[in-house]
Amino acid sequence: MTSKTKGCRPIDHKTLMHLLSKWYPEDDPIISGQLETLTVLLGDVTLTEKAFEGFLIVCSRFVDEFGNDRSGELANIFKTRNIEGRWALLQSLEYMSDWVGGMDGYLSRYPVSIKPPKPAFPQFKIIGIESIASKLYRVLDSGSKVYPTKELVKDYIQRTGRLPPVPIQKRPVRRSKPRFHWCTYHKWDDPVTTRQALQILPKWSDCQLRATIPTVGVKKSAFIAFNGDTHPDEYFHQYFYEPLAPDHPPLAGGGPQISLQGAPAVESLELWNEKTRQWERIRMSIR
8 A cells, every 4th residue: 555645755675775874874773673663553554755754753752761662652642553543653754754844854953962952852743633533531630720820620621611721832843841731542440540551640630530532623733742851951851752651660551642732622521429439521611
């Protein structure tokens, strides 16, 4: 099966090796392994030159601080067992390349330096998320408040029908850590199971508020989730993509993670009732 993206050429092995040696002249076994993973993920969808460049732009950020490659976890985000997910992965990689101007544009426009520290984190947008899943779920603390008004998030969503706004990511590459709504494809039976899957500590959230978000409304607003540390000098370092909540004892982890920008529309809102041990739907003021 060939690419259905207009103007994008399938890449042959000779061109692939030429481009790989051009931008990664050293023989890096991690990158070689990542390319094999990408081939498996795409399956019958043919890799294009543009998507290959997009992959080279993001692939190093799938290696975490312990040296583990997490690019295989894209299978869970794009649901590559389905043809729609494989097309979405290809188109997302092509979009990444277009957004920064290919590898040449990425390296020239967003140089990385150590002294002074100047990182570059490409924002990996998910193109076609509405073809992958119909809904996303945002888990929140039941007592969380909207900044700076101090209104309860529960009341805000009930009143407006939307999540509180976070910044729109207009820049393809970040130099500092942005704010997103962290969401997932799944909903779990109770807050404890939710916390385990998404590795949310009790001090961060009680996980007793859950918003359902239709993906048709966020098809231009979804990104691969990432994590990292903010240096005391306020620059973003040790940054890497985090498609799944990582395994970190004592919490199980493994839940898919998707980041959303802006103020996504909420289809339904649920609050956990500890007495009945059930999620109870909250009536929304906005329909």
